[in-house]
Amino acid sequence: MLPQLEIADTVRRTVAPGITQKHKAEFGQFLTPSSVARFMASLFPASTVRTCRLLDAGAGVGALSCAFLDRWVAGGFGFDAVEATAYEIDDNLRGHLAQHLGGYQGVTPRIIAGDYIELATADDLFATKQPSGYTHAILNPPYKKINRNSAHRLALRRVGIETVNLYSAFVALAVAQAAPGGQIVAIIPRSFCNGPYYRPFRDFILKRAAVRHMHLFESRSKAFKDDEVLQENIIIRLERDSQQRGVTVSTSTDDTFTDLVTHGHPFERIVFPNDPEQFIHVPTSPEKNAIELSPAIRCTLADQGIKVSTGPVVDFRLKEHLREMPGEGTIPLLYPGHFSGAGTTWPVEDMKKPNAIERNADTEKWLYPSGFYCVVRRFSSKEEKRRIVASVVEPSAFGDAPVLGFENHLNVFHENKRGLPEALARGLAVFLNTTAVDENFRRFNGHTQVNATDLKLMKYPSREILIELGEWAMQQGARTQDQIDAKLGTLTE
Structure with a gap:
């Protein structure tokens, strides 16, 4: 029998061409290829929890959840059971999602129809200020700007999240909903790493989570090549309420991961000490370059x-x-x-x-x-x-x-x-x-x-x-x- 991920990927390839550009623009969603989903699932560390509470917000046809659950079925995790919560706003995809998550024994699927931002900001966790219970989250969130005075922007602001795009809102909410030690793996545009508009988002996640892993695709167009996405994407793993230590940075040319290269870096090379903007750097080699090494390049404008x-x-x-x-x-x-x-x-x-x-x-x-x-x-x-x-x-x-x-x-x-x-x-x-x-x-x-x-x-x-x-x-x-x-x-x- 085929793993559920392969079944979900077959559906993705069938469904994706029929999604109009107007529809994609409305939802800002691009379905995750199986190779990317499998790699993202591989980034989660071993876990001692008995019951995994998995979040997949903006789940599409369920490729990410299936990649995670296939790893569990193959012995990659020691959970006794999994409670999988998947949010999907698109009526056309939820039937496929329910069918794919329903194909696992030991999994209790909870398919939620609706707007993740609207529903999550109404969660009791923000009223009690206590983290909710997701032990793992795996996300390919939608990519779309949030207007200044939109319902999304106001709802997020009420719970202390100030950001300008759906993708950063989804990640911030997933971090907020994670249990202490909870693992969040997301594939998102790299634009959050710098610039003033994403400064509040960087502050939010760095205050609540440690950066554990970042993966960079050297080709802009290969992570979602079927959808002709040219935005440069990064895969990031965050760990809720944990002390920041070294960060693993990996690179590959494309989504085949055949030339995967991995290096470790001290956090000081990722976010420079005393940088008020908290820019997130992604060094692609262990060697410092000439700018970092030169004692003559130390001045500000x-x-x-x-x-x-x-x-x-x-x-x-x-x-x-x-x-x-x-x-x-x-x-x-x-x-x-x-x-x-x-x-x-x-x-x-x-x-x-x-x-x-x-x-x-x-x-x-x-x-x-x-x-x-x-x-x-x-x-x-x-x-x-x-x-x-x-x-x-x-x-x-x-x-x-x-x-x-x-x-x-x-x-x-x-x-x-x-x-x-x-x-x-x-x-x-x-x-x-x-x-x-x-x-x-x-x-x-x-x-x-x-x-x-x-x-x-x-x-x-x-x-x-x-x-x-x-x-x-x-x-x-x-x-x-x-x-x-x-x-x-x-x-x-």
Whole structure:
């Protein structure tokens, strides 16, 4: 007889193609392939509990629960019995779910029709402040933004959970509902690891649980390839009310796990001590990279009087003032398309973006004085090798323009909204364009967006060293990536 997981996976492959994109968007749910489900079930440690109380929220057709229960049936756990609670909002999937969970002896299935957030936030555990009894939770939660004043956001807020996406809400609730020592394994987008919007979620889980294991797929598109999901995903195992110790980090190219590599790391490499944002880093090798090792890279931007801000010109809000090409009464408006490895090119004809903005009473407060700035694109494409791409704004490219407009898709390094000394701007760009910076950045950033907050919290060389780097760059002219990377290795305190 086939294991229930294989039966569930056959159903998944049959059902998934018939789910419309509109339906997926409504529920934010992508069904878990059997290979991923089996790997997630393998991450649970041995347990001494006699009765397992299993939670599967957003259970779909039951692949995750089946993977867990198949491991139990094969002798992977010593439970006498399992109480399996599975939430599923989709009427079209619950029949399959009930059939799959009902195929096990010794399992008491409880299929709950409805909205997990709505039902869980009404749970008595939040009234009594006592953890409920789930000993294990296995989750592939839905991925969908939660609107600021939606019923979900308000319900979560009432129980002390502040978050912006269904997936992080599901994980926070599962942690809250776990018994002391309870194990939670979830596959979720990696976007929670950094950025201000997920800071309350990071605070919530790190206060209540220890991170035990993280698995990273090196290919963005392979974990849910049948559904063409391109979000970078991570599998994480959390342990409720436990002391944080070392963390296991594993990687594989895709969901076959044929090239699985595993390393252990001290927690200090995962969440840096004294990091107020509690960014979660995912180092993919035991060796520290050049950024961690260099004694010359220990400064913050604030130490050096440098600030970084998102470009203040939001074009759609100032649409009536935008001009395709420069003319009388306009000043340069800069987009990422104006920058390349060769420097600043302005104006750019046929760019499909305006090159200029009128200078008037409505736009004046969004403009910066002309000068040298370092800029970093906020978005890179998934195909690009580099996440961080830095360029130098060269005022000579704009003639005698007294002020500049920086569009919202750029991050701008400045000194109190004024330009930087030329050598400092060029030194910042050299440093930010090193391979080591890009590798280090990817350890906590799992999506294509580079936020000003991310750049603000990075460590940099001192102002003096950055100026030296800039002077070196000005003498070198055109530089290869190898030359830039080699120069980083020569930095001393």
